Amino acid sequence: MAKAPVNTPSVPAPVESLSARGRATRDALLDAAQRVFESAGFLDARVEQIAGEAGVAYGTFYRYFESKEHVFRELSTRLFTEVHSREPWATDLSPAQRLIASNRAYYQAYRRNAKMMAIVEQVATFNEEFRTLRHDHRSQVVDRTSAAIRHWQDEGLVRASLDPVMAARAMSAMVDHTLYLWLVQGDAADEEAVLDTLDEMCLGALGLTGDER
Template identity: 35%
Template sequence: MSTEAPKPLTRRAERTRAKLVTAARKVFEKHGVLETRIVDIAKEAGVAVGSFYTYFESKEELLREVAATLYVELIPPLPAEVGPDPRARIEAGNRAYVRAYEKNARILTLVQHQTLSDATLRGLYEEARAAFIARVERSIRRLQREGLSPKDVSPRLAAHMLAGMVHEFCYTTFGFGTVDFDPEEAVSTLTTLWTRALALKPETKKKSKP
């Protein structure tokens, strides 16, 4: 077995691979995972079926690549303009998650269902979930250190619960479309529940020296 690292792709190859990932998202959304054929993905991407196998061994492998790109979109870095205000940062994080889930609800729901039968895909899901929870936990710990949130709540456990609240709301609301909520109202309500759960105090401004 060769231990050599794979050669980096040329720019043209990178573009072709990216086209396949983009096409796969559309085709999976339209037909579902089971009904999607590799020929459908290749046609949508405008490449030959043979080219597909240059980059991916199966549609399942491609689905994992699609999932990885989706999870990055769900928890992007906070915009620099948000600033240090705790509530504004919580709101910005919730807005990013809600908006991304609403935009990609169909494919995200399909991917989550596939995690039941695909161990590798489930690993990607758990990795993304862990990253989200870890970011929330770091935020809670910082708020507690700064005296903006009481220390009588476990940061780790609270992070699991608050992240789960946001995800479950998006999954059931946008994934199944059973209830029609205004996204901005949802972001505002999630943020209010989040800050109340942490008993978040207003940020204390440091006094300037005379």
């Protein structure tokens, strides 16, 4: 395996300055890095493995990324963006229907990315930077959910006694950890039973009745 050049660029070119070919190479490196991380794990992954998986020279990696940590950070951000993105729901959906649709969309995204989610959660336990990154993305979800809960409280659909932020945090933690134990740790469970139970518990926590469905 070729060794790293003596002088590798310390500051990769900004993404916006890349040509179409450069962007394609950068994307290929990101995809290759994900495959390497998923097969080798974060600690054992090496830059030369990523370059080899992408079919480029070792030094080419450093034109686009500063380090293994840099490319992992990019992958983590891409992952969180996909997993936590929400489709605009139809305006005629009730709060209960929106909550269920949101839970199911999150489940589908989590399942597609279960291997990377497992690695990100692992790295966040010993790396302060990635723990902060994970916290920031989780906070975005909590902020969005708590805003919806406040709105539903104003409409008299959700119990006014609930603290919107605490309720959002608790619901998010419940869904997140259940999916982690099921999809990452391999806990045996029936798919529909798990999803239906999560939906019912979230609806119950907010005091939404069957009429809102």
